[in-house]
Structures are given as structure tokens and as C-alpha cells.
Amino acid sequence: MSAADIAIDLAIDLQEINVTFKRNDESLVALDNVSLQVEKGSIYGIIGYSGAGKSTLVRIINLLQRPNAGSVNILGQDLLSLHDKELRGVRKKVGMIFQHFNLLRSRTVLNNIEYPLLSQKMSRSKRHAKALELLKLVGLEEYAKAYPDELSGGQKQRVAIARALANNPDVLISDEATSALDPQTTADILQLLKHLNEKLDLTIVLITHEMQVIKSICQNVAVMENGRIIENGSVSEVFTAPKQTLTQKFVESAANVTEMR
Numbered sequence: 001m002s003a004a005d006i007a008i009d010l011a012i013d014l015q016e017i018n019v020t021f022k023r024n025d026e027s028l029v030a031l032d033n034v035s036l037q038v039e040k041g042s043i044y045g046i047i048g049y050s051g052a053g054k055s056t057l058v059r060i061i062n063l064l065q066r067p068n069a070g071s072v073n074i075l076g077q078d079l080l081s082l083h084d085k086e087l088r089g090v091r092k093k094v095g096m097i098f099q100h101f102n103l104l105r106s107r108t109v110l111n112n113i114e115y116p117l118l119s120q121k122m123s124r125s126k127r128h129a130k131a132l133e134l135l136k137l138v139g140l141e142e143y144a145k146a147y148p149d150e151l152s153g154g155q156k157q158r159v160a161i162a163r164a165l166a167n168n169p170d171v172l173i174s175d176e177a178t179s180a181l182d183p184q185t186t187a188d189i190l191q192l193l194k195h196l197n198e199k200l201d202l203t204i205v206l207i208t209h210e211m212q213v214i215k216s217i218c219q220n221v222a223v224m225e226n227g228r229i230i231e232n233g234s235v236s237e238v239f240t241a242p243k244q245t246l247t248q249k250f251v252e253s254a255a256n257v258t259e260m261r
């Protein structure tokens, strides 16, 4: 069998990424030779403590952060070789959700979801229909005319997810999207992400500092510390035989949570 026969279909292929930030005279290495490969249609978890470099790493995926060295291949395209216009096209295929939802308070739920579509040549009625369809997908169809302040945290995150899906992305990045939510709401949002992964064949990269989150929906996991991926593999492998001390700590914490429940 040739290499091509066994090649898996990658949504994300980052190779030997370095990012160095300069502050005054000091330079800080935020990403130190990081490589990450995410298979299409999978859910990939990235875990690490604050400052490990998780957000910097996922900002490389849509080139919101340019690396000092390395290669960035997303959905089969070498992003570093693209012109602005082509880059904007790829960025539309990568949706993002965050801890603080980032909804526009002065706009209704429906208008928030329509927002990413405003820059497109699309009729008003088509845009409405698309936003309503997305609202249904996240289970909030009765809330179209509500304002963000009238929603619970979990509901706000559902709206943010719907908005992130407006451009029919192939990849969804979730940067601590459940960190502000209680355990039950976290579980609901994770199940929604799992559902969207299956229904839309959406590749998901999920950042968290809780191993429980990884355990519930991810197939693969990378553990980050000081700008490096110190361990990665399938969730079952890493949970059964964690190699690094930090990984062992995370695995233990997940076991404790399970026991408490």
C-alpha cells in the first residue's frame, strides 16, 4: 500500500509552528515548534493551564495570528501563500465561539445570527430564513426576537454557536466556550456540539482546561504546557496511560469529577 492509500483526510495540518511575542526588550516564546493534525469530521481537544499557548495556537488556524515559522494548511490550502481575498474565503470556513459569547446587545437574537451574512449578496428574506434555520438547529426558535440580555448563559452560547455556523463552516473552534457555564449547561452545550459534528460533518477543535470536557466528546487530545504540545493521542490511549506528569494530573481530576457525581 502506498502512502497515499493510507493518508487520512486532514482538516488542519500545522507543522513546526513558532510564535514569539516581543514586549519591550524581552521576547516571549508563545508557541515552540508545535505541530497539530486534525482529521476531517473529528473532535479534537486541546487542554492546558492558563498561558500554555492554547488560544495562540487556534488563532493560527485562521491566521488571526501569523507564525514566525512553520506551515499552516487548512482544508487543503496553504494559508501563508494566500492573498487577502482568498484568505477571507478560507476564514469563512472556520467558525469560532468563545467563553464570553461576544453577542451584540443592541440586536435581537435573529439579527445577531444574521450579522455574519450582511457582507454577502443575499436577499433579506433568504438571510432571515437562514438565521431561523440555524436558530432551530440550536433549539432556540422561540427566542428569535429576544435580546441577548434576556437569555441565560447557555442560551447565549447557543446563539453564538448558531452565528458561528452562518457561513456553513467546515471547522468550528471552541475556545473555552463552556468555561462560564454550570456543569449541566456545559453538558448540554457539549452534546449540541457533538450533534452538530455528526449532523454537519463539522470538524471541531475544542480548547479547555477541564479534562472532563475532553472525555465527554473528543476523540483526540493534545496537552499543552509552556508553548509546547507535551503529549497527544486518542482520548482512550491518553486516559488509560498518561505519560507526562501534567497529563496524569488532568486525568486524575477528571476521575475525581466522575466519582463525585
Ligand SMILES: Nc1ncnc2c1ncn2[C@@H]1O[C@H](COP(=O)(O)OP(=O)(O)OP(=O)(O)O)[C@@H](O)[C@H]1O
Residues within 6 Å of the ligand: 021, 022, 023, 028, 030, 048, 049, 050, 051, 052, 053, 054, 055, 056, 057, 209
Ligand atoms: N498579543 C500578544 N502579545 C504578547 N503576548 C501575548 C499575546 N498573546 C498571547 N501572549 C502571551 O502568550 C502566552 C500564551 O497565551 P495564550 O493566550 O495562547 O494562552 P492560553 O493557553 O490560551 O491561556 P488561557 O487559558 O488563560 O486562555 C501567554 O504568556 C500570553 O501572555
Ligand SMILES: [Mg+2]
Residues within 6 Å of the ligand: 054, 055, 056, 175
Ligand atoms: Mg486562551
